[in-house]
Every structure is written in C-alpha cells, then in structure tokens.
Amino acid sequence: MRIVLVGPPGAGKGTQAAFLAKNLSIPHISTGDLFRANISQGTELGKQAKAYMDAGNLVPDEVTIGMAKDRMAQSDAVNGFLLDGFPRNVSQAESLDEALKADDVKLDAVLDLEVPEDEVVKRIAGRRVCRNESSHVFHVTYSPPKREGVCDVCGGELYQRGDDSEDTVRKRLEVYHTQTEPIIDYYRAQGLVVTISALGKVDEVTKRAMDALKGDK
Ligand code: AP5
Ligand code: ZN
Numbered sequence: 167m168r169i170v171l172v173g174p175p176g177a178g179k180g181t182q183a184a185f186l187a188k189n190l191s192i193p194h195i196s197t198g199d200l201f202r203a204n205i206s207q208g209t210e211l212g213k214q215a216k217a218y219m220d221a222g223n224l225v226p227d228e229v230t231i232g233m234a235k236d237r238m239a240q241s242d243a244v245n246g247f248l249l250d251g252f253p254r255n256v257s258q259a260e261s262l263d264e265a266l267k268a269d270d271v272k273l274d275a276v277l278d279l280e281v282p283e284d285e286v287v288k289r290i291a292g293r294r295v296c297r298n299e300s301s302h303v304f305h306v307t308y309s310p311p312k313r314e315g316v317c318d319v320c321g322g323e324l325y326q327r328g329d330d331s332e333d334t335v336r337k338r339l340e341v342y343h344t345q346t347e348p349i350i351d352y353y354r355a356q357g358l359v360v361t362i363s364a365l366g367k368v369d370e371v372t373k374r375a376m377d378a379l380k381g382d383k
Contacts, residue, residue: 167192167246168271169379170253170262170358172350173279175338176290178364178371180303182279183250185372186379193242194301196250197234201225202300219329222337224254224345231261238265246274255345259352275379276353279364279371283339290330298322309368 167190171179180196187194201219204212211233215225224230234252237243253259266272281289289305296302296317304311304324311318329338353359360378364371 167248167274167379168266169247169274170249170276170353171251171279172276172346173364174281174283174286174342175335176286176293177279177281178289178368179250179279180301181368182364182371182375183248184301185368186277186375187248189372189376190246190248190379192246192248193240194248194250195234195237195243195252196301197230197252197254198250199300200233200237206297220334222329222334222341224341227255227257227261230254231258234258234262235265253349256348256352259349273353273356273358275360276350276358277375277379278350278359278361280361281364285365286339287335290335291332293327293330294324295327296320296322297325300327 169186169190169192171183171186173179180199183194183196201212201215205216205219206212211229214229218225230252234249238247249262253262262273289308292306292308294304294306294311294315296319298317298320299322302317302319302322304318311324315324316322317324329335350359362371362374362378366374
C-alpha cells in the first residue's frame with residue numbers, strides 16, 4: 167500500500183505510523199525524522215534545514231522533495247510506503263503525483279488524523295524524544311518511559327525537541343493551516359481522503375486507522 171498520513175503537529179502521526187507501517191509491512195518514511203537525523207549527523211542538508219525547523223517554517227521544497235524522493239527510491243519502498251510529514255504543501259503533493267505517475271503507481275489512501283488544538287498542545291508539551299532516533303517518542307503523562315529521561319527502546323537520552331517550544335508550536339500550527347491543510351482538498355478531489363479521530367488511546371486510534379484503511383470505517 168502507498169499511504170500518506172496527514173494531521174497537525176502533535177496529532178500522533180509518528181506514533182501511529184510506527185504501528186501502521188509494522189501492521190502493513192511497509193516502511194515508515196518521515197521527512198521530519200530524516201531532517202533530524204541529518205542535523206544530528208551534521209550533514210550539509212541538516213545545516214540547510216535546521217534554521218527553518220527551529221523557526222517552525224517549512225524547509226524549502228528544493229531541499230525536501232529531493233530528499234523524500236531519494237528515500238522513496240530505496241528498495242524497501244518498492245511495494246509501498248507510509249509517508250509521514252510529506253507532502254506538506256500542494257507543490258510537494260504535485261511532485262509526488264508526478265513521481266508516482268512516472269513509476270506507473272498510485273496512492274491508495276490519505277489518512278487524515280483529526281485532533282482538537284488544545285489536545286495537540288498537551289501532546290506536544292509533554293513529548294520527549296530519543297537523541298539516538300527521533301522516531302522513539304514518549305510522553306511524560308500519556309506514555310511515560312519506564313525510567314525517567316531514558317529511552318525504553320535503545321537506552322538513549324530523552325529530550326524535548328527545540329521546535330516544541332510554545333511560540334514555535336503556534337507557528338507550526340499556523341503553517342499547518344495555511345500550507346498543509348490545502349493538500350486535504352487536493353487529495354479529496356482524487357477521492358483518497360479518509361478522516362479519523364485521533365483522540366483516545368494509541369491502540370484505539372491504530373484500530374480505527376486500520377479499519378478506515380480497509381474501507382470499513
Ligand atoms: P515533523 O517532525 O513532521 O513534525 P510535525 O508534523 O509538526 O509533527 P510532530 O512530529 O510534531 O507530531 P506527530 O503528529 O508525529 O506526533 P507524535 O506521534 O510525535 O516536522 C518537523 C519540522 O520539519 C517541520 O516544522 C518542518 O520545518 C520540517 N519538515 C518536515 N517535513 C517537511 C516537509 N515535507 N516540507 C518542509 N518541511 C518539512 O505525538 C505527539 C505526542 O503525543 C507524543 O509525546 C506522543 O507520545 C503523544 N501521543 C501520540 N498519540 C497519542 C494518543 N493517542 N494519546 C495520548 N498521547 C499521544
Ligand atoms: Zn531510543
């Protein structure tokens with residue numbers, strides 16, 4: 167399956183993507199995680215992305231689209247993928263469509279996670295991520311690690327993302343409404359959008375998402 171996951175910052179895209187990708191046996195491709203890995207490795211791409219991310223803005227398409235396409239071209243993504251955080255504006259969605267068309271394949275679904283803004287703020291405020299691997303995600307109240315400040319998966323140090331400060335979150339939400347939400351209409355016109363509520367326990371949301379993807383919402 168080829169799936170795009172969309173939803174505001176802190177909706178639980180990364181959390182759900184990990185379970186959905188496992189259930190569906192497809193790679194989880196997160197442009198946010200790719201950027202963070204580049205930043206921690208000190209690559210040129212990471213240096214280009216950092217200032218935009220710290221300010222809560224989108225990284226320019228010239229950098230992002232190439233990185234996403236390179237990742238999708240890797241062999242584990244040949245039979246499908248779950249995209250998390252890409253596309254994030256209409257021009258990225260158009261580029262993705264062109265790339266898929268060139269390979270004679272199509273998206274199967276765009277899963278839209280709906281969460282009220284006050285819940286998003288609570289989820290982001292308590293989020294802690296692993297320094298070794300930013301897809302290892304915890305929450306101080308909702309999914310606390312067994313040992314405070316230590317990743318359950320790899321033992322790495324947990325920290326609060328620099329772009330999770332109150333001001334930057336406000337900016338990221340604004341960017342989501344103005345630049346990312348329009349892709350929902352873009353994909354709705356293609357009949358691809360399935361919207362689910364992302365409220366409730368993590369496993370309840372995963373079940374809802376799997377049912378929606380199977381078509382029995
Ligand atoms: P990115 O990393 O994609 O951030 P985001 O979209 O803002 O999403 P988040 O990672 O904040 O949240 P999430 O929805 O994954 O939630 P999570 O599962 O962690 O992008 C960061 C930046 O990179 C962007 O601002 C931009 O600069 C750049 N970028 C990335 N892609 C780009 C692109 N395509 N173009 C241009 N720039 C790009 O969950 C949040 C918290 O809630 C966690 O603590 C979790 O434990 C908890 N939680 C999850 N589910 C539940 C639940 N059901 N109940 C209770 N708590 C829950
Ligand atoms: Zn870890």
